[in-house]
Structure formats: C-alpha cells, structure tokens
Amino acid sequence: MSSTNEPEQYPGTWGAITTKHFHPNTHECYGVIHGRSELVFGLGGADAVEGDSGNYEGVRVTVAVGDVIVVPAGVAHASVQNDRDYKYIGVYPEGSPKWRSEWGKRELNGIDDPLFDEIKGVPFPRCDPVFGADGPLRKVWGEVLTK
Structure with missing residues (x-):
C-alpha cells in the first residue's frame, strides 16, 4: 500500500479509534500493520446502542x-474490539483535502442537508490503493454504485 500511494497521500498511523465517526470530505484507506480489531461500519454516533431490539447494528468486520x-466518504466507522497492539496506516486519495471527522451527533435535515452534498461531491477514486490504476477498486465500486 505504501509503495503505491505514500508519496501522494496523507499517511498517518493510528491505534483503535473507538468513537463512531465519518469523513464527509474524503475516502479513507486502512492498512492494518499490527494486531486485530473488530470494526463497525454504518452506525453513527447518534444511532441506537448495540443490542436495542429492532435497531440497526451496522456491519461488523x-x-x-x-x-x-x-x-467511502460518509460511511461511519469505529473499532469496537481490538488487540492492545492494533495499529493501522491511513491514506487518502491523491488530491483529497485533509480528512475531517464528523461524529454524527447532530440531527441532519434530511437529504437536503449540506453534509450530504459534501459527501456526494467527493470524487470517485482514480485508482486502487493497493494495485494502482489496474486494480479492482474502481470496477467493484462502480458495480455497487449502479445497483
């Protein structure tokens, strides 16, 4: 991952970030370099807590x-369980602004909220962060977007 993109990215190394958050202004790529973690995707800071009956609990990986x-930009994520030595490298697409975190604690004004416009305005990634221009990311992402 680093050899493909590091010169043109904003690299950073982090441990577990347990607060649910999302980035409305850029996509993010993690490369795990130590330990293990259970991540939750799609569950924001204002969403119901795990275990509340009938409530969405996100996707866990x-x-x-x-x-x-x-x-992808706008997708909430957090580490919910992790090894003490869990660490990852975060990189961002070439030309992206420095990432900004939103914590999902304010109520949005439906699909007309300016935050949705910001997320929709983040450009489609130009290349795969691991395999470069010929990698599968653009093809897979495009297939998902057309469904």
Whole structure:
C-alpha cells in the first residue's frame, strides 16, 4: 500500500479509534500493520446502542495484519474490539483535502442537508490503493454504485 500511494497521500498511523465517526470530505484507506480489531461500519454516533431490539447494528468486520479496507466518504466507522497492539496506516486519495471527522451527533435535515452534498461531491477514486490504476477498486465500486 505504501509503495503505491505514500508519496501522494496523507499517511498517518493510528491505534483503535473507538468513537463512531465519518469523513464527509474524503475516502479513507486502512492498512492494518499490527494486531486485530473488530470494526463497525454504518452506525453513527447518534444511532441506537448495540443490542436495542429492532435497531440497526451496522456491519461488523474483523481485520488483522495485512488487511486493507477502503471506507467511502460518509460511511461511519469505529473499532469496537481490538488487540492492545492494533495499529493501522491511513491514506487518502491523491488530491483529497485533509480528512475531517464528523461524529454524527447532530440531527441532519434530511437529504437536503449540506453534509450530504459534501459527501456526494467527493470524487470517485482514480485508482486502487493497493494495485494502482489496474486494480479492482474502481470496477467493484462502480458495480455497487449502479445497483
């Protein structure tokens, strides 16, 4: 991941971020370099807590050393369980603004909220963060968007 994109990205190394958040201004790519973590996607800061009957609990994925995850702009995410030594490298698409976190604590004004416009305005990634221009990300992402 680093050899493909590091010179043109905003690299950073983090441990577990347990507060649910999302980035409205850029996509994010994680490369796990130590330990394991269970991540939750799609569950915002104002959403009901886990276990409330009938409430959406997000999508949970366990990641470990060597795993790479691409999180589209606007998708809430957090680490819900992790090893003490869990660490990942975060990179962002070339030309992206510095990431900004939103915590999902304010009520949005429906689909007309300016935050939705900001998220929709984030450009489609130009390349796959692992395999470069010929990698599968653009094809897979495009297929999902057309469904």
